[in-house]
Amino acid sequence: MTEIGSPVAQAPAPQKGEASTFDTTTARKQWQVILRRFTRHKAALVGLVLFVVLVLFAFFGSLFWEYSYTDLGFKRYLPPSADHPFGTDRLGGDMVALIIRGTQFSLQIAIVVAVLSTVIGVVLGAIAGYMRGWVDTLISRFIDLLLVIPSLIIAAVLVRNSFVVSVAGGSGGSNWLIVALYLGLIGWLSIARVIRGMVLSLREKEFVEAARALGASTFRIVFRHILPNTVDVIIVNATLAIAQAVLLEAALSFIGLGVQSPDTSLGLMISLNKNELTLHPWLFLTPFVFIVLISLAVNFIGDGLRDAFDPRQKRVKA
Amino acid sequence: MFRYIIRRLLISIPLLIVASFLCFGLVNAMGDPLGEWKLQKPRTPAEIAAAYERTGYNKPFMERYVDWAGDFVTGDWGESVNPGNAGKPVKDDLVKAFGVTLRLILGAELIALLLGIAVGVIGAVRQYSIFDYTATGISFAMFSMPLFCVALVLKAGGIELNNWLESIGADRWIITAGPPGDGFGGSFGEQVFQYSGAYILPTISLVVIQFALYSRFQRASMLETLNADYVRTAQAKGISEARSIFRHAFRNALIPIITVSSLNIGAGFGGAVITETVFSWSGMGKFIVDAITDIEPYQVLGFMMLTAVFIIVFNLIADILYAFLDPRIRLD
Numbered sequence: 001m002t003e004i005g006s007p008v009a010q011a012p013a014p015q016k017g018e019a020s021t022f023d024t025t026t027a028r029k030q031w032q033v034i035l036r037r038f039t040r041h042k043a044a045l046v047g048l049v050l051f052v053v054l055v056l057f058a059f060f061g062s063l064f065w066e067y068s069y070t071d072l073g074f075k076r077y078l079p080p081s082a083d084h085p086f087g088t089d090r091l092g093g094d095m096v097a098l099i100i101r102g103t104q105f106s107l108q109i110a111i112v113v114a115v116l117s118t119v120i121g122v123v124l125g126a127i128a129g130y131m132r133g134w135v136d137t138l139i140s141r142f143i144d145l146l147l148v149i150p151s152l153i154i155a156a157v158l159v160r161n162s163f164v165v166s167v168a169g170g171s172g173g174s175n176w177l178i179v180a181l182y183l184g185l186i187g188w189l190s191i192a193r194v195i196r197g198m199v200l201s202l203r204e205k206e207f208v209e210a211a212r213a214l215g216a217s218t219f220r221i222v223f224r225h226i227l228p229n230t231v232d233v234i235i236v237n238a239t240l241a242i243a244q245a246v247l248l249e250a251a252l253s254f255i256g257l258g259v260q261s262p263d264t265s266l267g268l269m270i271s272l273n274k275n276e277l278t279l280h281p282w283l284f285l286t287p288f289v290f291i292v293l294i295s296l297a298v299n300f301i302g303d304g305l306r307d308a309f310d311p312r313q314k315r316v317k318a
Numbered sequence: 319m320f321r322y323i324i325r326r327l328l329i330s331i332p333l334l335i336v337a338s339f340l341c342f343g344l345v346n347a348m349g350d351p352l353g354e355w356k357l358q359k360p361r362t363p364a365e366i367a368a369a370y371e372r373t374g375y376n377k378p379f380m381e382r383y384v385d386w387a388g389d390f391v392t393g394d395w396g397e398s399v400n401p402g403n404a405g406k407p408v409k410d411d412l413v414k415a416f417g418v419t420l421r422l423i424l425g426a427e428l429i430a431l432l433l434g435i436a437v438g439v440i441g442a443v444r445q446y447s448i449f450d451y452t453a454t455g456i457s458f459a460m461f462s463m464p465l466f467c468v469a470l471v472l473k474a475g476g477i478e479l480n481n482w483l484e485s486i487g488a489d490r491w492i493i494t495a496g497p498p499g500d501g502f503g504g505s506f507g508e509q510v511f512q513y514s515g516a517y518i519l520p521t522i523s524l525v526v527i528q529f530a531l532y533s534r535f536q537r538a539s540m541l542e543t544l545n546a547d548y549v550r551t552a553q554a555k556g557i558s559e560a561r562s563i564f565r566h567a568f569r570n571a572l573i574p575i576i577t578v579s580s581l582n583i584g585a586g587f588g589g590a591v592i593t594e595t596v597f598s599w600s601g602m603g604k605f606i607v608d609a610i611t612d613i614e615p616y617q618v619l620g621f622m623m624l625t626a627v628f629i630i631v632f633n634l635i636a637d638i639l640y641a642f643l644d645p646r647i648r649l650d
Binding site for chain 2: 141144145147148149150152153154156157160243247250251254255256267270271274277278284288291292295296299300303
């Protein structure tokens, strides 16, 4: 973080020692300023705490919960009670244990998607924006192509194609990973466009010219000089991509192209219980509430980060 | 301007060719469209050979693509290949599905856009007011919900409402299966009752998601222009607050939302898969899901070509409106 913030923060920073006599306030590094703004954003802090709790619950909850998702011997369709706070499902499984596992898979998918789409989008967007010319045309046309081809077809190929399925370890293999890869591979378009636009204007700035004059390599200019200036957009986008991925995965599950058993996800749990809404509402509502909590928490964090990075949107009261 | 439009449309022709070829390859990678039919019960070799002959699937991939492309430019979009629904012309089904989707999304998009812009602008002008907090809270909540859950809850609610209406002796109002079709008619009042019953729930479920997006977007861009120097200059000159908000800030704040909404509407012609599935509207979304499930190559291609044209055209519209709203942008 310090490294990332430095190119901007160092420019106006006065020399050590001599400046302290003039300063009436403490000098803060850019990331410290951002952190302070973020921690003042109440909703974002609540979101962060909620998200951390959800992650701990998903990945370590099973260590502390007395039942496992493989225990199926309970009475079926038990409404929520002290013993089973979220009730039991139609197979007599404990919903708390199932929700822990579903949340874990949903978060795994979301994080893979966020990392993958951000990396692809940033790298391709930066290359297109910096190189311009035929490279830019090629990447931009490729993005157009992916916008035009219905993304459901790509999903269907990945879920159906025997080769892809066998690479992932057979029909019982890492199905969640296929879904995550798919969402990552179609999710990078918008961030690539945004980064391309930013790089197009940043490459004309004086500091880039200076780096070029000093003989810096293209790789160094793009990754050390230009991209650190887009880090705010990248972080906010990556955060929001987590929320998007959780929701998209749920939608895919609903139309039968998402995660499949023996893997699970919150989306799959909702789809499996979609007909229980009136008779056994807890089966539908619990995973639903967890999806909403995850994406709400992440959206709040993203909003707080955006405000922290870019305080221009806060109107100063006249 | 005219030359620009022509050039953009011409550029998209190679795009369509590459996209359709890629699409055909993808459908091919899904597997054999006759695979399931062959497994349903023992078929004689002659039967199988006849089916492959009829569908053209005995020919190599390239030849099939060229055949399709040749037919397509003359207006023949091919037929479905699956023996279950064999020989149905793709174009007819597609046109029917498109009509259904069009009726569904146009109203919903319009409502979401107007509502989103209005709420976004008020939220920005009265930032940190109770209205702003409420609107932000609601759009955040909507933004964080999986659409199909909203639709399913609405559907369940609609059924409850119908039961309640019946219990007090009124007619059932909400229709949760399909668009208005046969059996709709009668007096004007009856028709209003029927059509509103069929449209209300799918429209709400579409508006919910789009409204959240548009209002967030509009609020952010409006805040940016309200804080811009030129708006402060205008106010310093003594222009009334209303004029500075609407003539100076609002016009410029429309630019981002124009882009987002035209891309959204362009993509919207591809159908609202979730909403259509939940409320059994057999529109474009249902069409593509079925086509993929049955591995129907020509249905998928036809769908892609039709939706691609809309995506390309609405992209172009976005760019033209862009230049119209911001004269600094030159298209040529």
